[in-house]
Amino acid sequence: MTRNTSDILLVAVNARYSHCAFAPRSLIANLGPLAPRAGLLECDLEITPLQLAERIAARSPRVVGFSVYLWNVRLIEATARLLRVVDPGMRLAAGGPELTADYPHADLFDTVIVGEGESAFRAFCEPVLTDGGDFPLSSVLINETGEAPASLALPYELYSDTDLARRTVYVETSRGCPFTCAYCTSAGTGLRLIPLVRLLPAFDELWRRGLRRFKFLDRSFNAPAEHACAVLDFFRSRVTEDTCLHLEIQPDRLHPDVLSRLAAFPAGTLHLEVGIQTLTPHVAATIGRSPDTARTLETLRVLTRETGATVHADLIFGLPGEDEHAFARGFNTLVTVCDPPEVQVNWLKGLPGTRFVREAQRLVLAFNPEPPYELLRSDAMDFATLSRIQRFARCWELVHNRGHFSEACLRLHALAGGDFYACYQALADHLCAAEGKLFAISRPRLAALLDDFLARPLPRPDHPSPESPLSS
Known part of the structure; x- marks a missing residue:
């Protein structure tokens, strides 16, 4: 052999x-x-x-x-x-x-x-x-400056036919990121575009070989608008029933030309990951995000209601200066105003090389030294609070994001009265009391526990409603 x-x-x-x-x-x-x-x-x-x-x-x-x-x-x-x-x-x-x-x-x-x-x-x-x-x-x-995309050889011919048919295939239209978010390993690397004259023929060859599900690595697909529009036009002219494009969008920089093209795609074609991270303005400014949370929310609302895209919004808990009260208010506002199909609630990580790690002492942040480097304490949350929010996040993922309990979710949201955080936190407590865990719960068992929870009066802890969502 x-x-x-x-x-x-x-x-x-x-x-x-x-x-x-x-x-x-x-x-x-x-x-x-x-x-x-x-x-x-x-x-x-x-x-x-x-x-x-x-x-x-x-x-x-x-x-x-x-x-x-x-x-x-x-x-x-x-x-x-x-x-x-x-x-x-x-x-x-x-x-x-x-x-x-x-x-x-x-x-x-x-x-x-x-x-x-x-x-x-x-x-x-x-x-x-x-x-x-x-x-x-x-x-x-x-490599402090990064590669020059115009001179890079594109690697797409190295994907096998089996890769294209059965696996998640990644592509990119740019390198780096124009933003300086304190938690991100791409911060400050500068945005460098791959020339369209090389990029689009490579995508055309992938399309010819049968690839229909493209997952883009770009940190900010919609920047700049002209480049994004050209890529979207390429796929819009070819779109089929089995086409799926997974894109990461910066919500405060969405040009109308990009939005109009996103809206032109058939329902279910686009999966948009929208990085909200926080709706507390002074916290957004601290971490390098736009403090214009009203604009961010409006963009997310438009994406959710005026396109056929599946919208996945990201929030981070544990950010410096944001306590549980402020996080809960932001979460409640996000669900009330936009109600995206998915809200991913992520525990802040101290990723190597990020500003949060470099300035951890000044910002009063303590991270787990072992991967995945979870925050253990901040200036606004202790470990018990972080763990409680993580249980809420896990419950939200199991019941809401996965889409298996749509009828129960409607009942939960009606029961919540706008305080979705408190409702799902109480549900997490109920599941933990019954099972002692929030993992490896079968779907029938979870359905039974949901019915049991919905039959009881909802505890009303003092968490904020979304009535004044954009104050700091």
């Missing part, structure tokens, strides 16, 4: 098998003449470090590049430790949003790449495969 070997092996440990890794494919595509000597090993979190090390060693690579994220960092570190013993001559590189200039485990790798990695990874590989001898290596390679 012929062994599948590669001089360069890119390793991606995805959160799920259904996800295709974009970054390692882009690294391979930009290796120039070394690209034919590179291969890709993809797996998911079901693998153990020993199993992953075995699969890597079986490919006999001279260079291994790991794509490191919050969900796989500890597994990759453990694998690197094993490979150092299995094959000390194997060159190991690591890159990804999880890694910073002060990454504490950089000594596990020959090189750690901070920032976008196409140029740095090629520069790392070339001496290994062309000279074959010893050469000086920098422990950390930092």
Whole structure:
């Protein structure tokens, strides 16, 4: 049997098998003449470090590049430790949003790449495969400016037909982000557009090969409007019943031309992820978001009511300066004014390299040092409060976001009287009292617990209604 070997092996440990890794494919595509000597090993979190090390060693690579994220960092570190013993001559590189200039485990790798990695990874590989001898290596390679999209080779031909038919396929129309949100690893990287003259033919080829579900990596798809409109026009002219575009939208920068194009798509074609994060104006200003919460709400309302898109709104709890009272008021306002199909309530994370981590002491933020780096305490919330909101968020996800209990949700919302936070918090308490947990509850059991809850009087804790939603 012929062994599948590669001089360069890119390793991606995805959160799920259904996800295709974009970054390692882009690294391979930009290796120039070394690209034919590179291969890709993809797996998911079901693998153990020993199993992953075995699969890597079986490919006999001279260079291994790991794509490191919050969900796989500890597994990759453990694998690197094993490979150092299995094959000390194997060159190991690591890159990804999880890694910073002060990454504490950089000594596990020959090189750690901070920032976008196409140029740095090629520069790392070339001496290994062309000279074959010893050469000086920098422990950390930092790409402060990012790549120039006009010169990047696009990686889409590296998606297999099976990927296109069965898995979530990621694409991008830009690099970086024009905004400086304090919690985000892309803050301050600057927006750089991939030229449409190269981008649209690549999308056309994916379309010709049968891809209909495109998930965009762009942090701010709607900026700038002209670029976004051209991409939307491309898909609108081709749209079919099975087309699905997943886009991340900045709500305070939505140009009317972009909105009109979003509204032109058939119902169910678009999935729009809209980052609200907070509706407390002074908190929004602190974290680098627009404090014009009225405009943000109006944009979300229009997207929800005047397009056929599935709208997914994001809120973060634990932000500095926002206590439980203010968070509850914002949540209640969001549901009352806009009622998006999904509201994702996210626990604030201290992601490596973000301003929140750099300024944690000044902002009175304490984070879990282990992934996923949850906030443990803020200036406005203690751990007990954060845990209580997380139980509420889990309950909201189970009952509302997943869409299995639409009739019960109508009854819950009528019962809530505008205080949706208190209603679902009480429901979370009810579920915990009955089951001792908020996971692994079967759907029939959850339906029975909902009926039992709806038959009881609703407790009325002192949480704010949305009557004055935009005050700070």
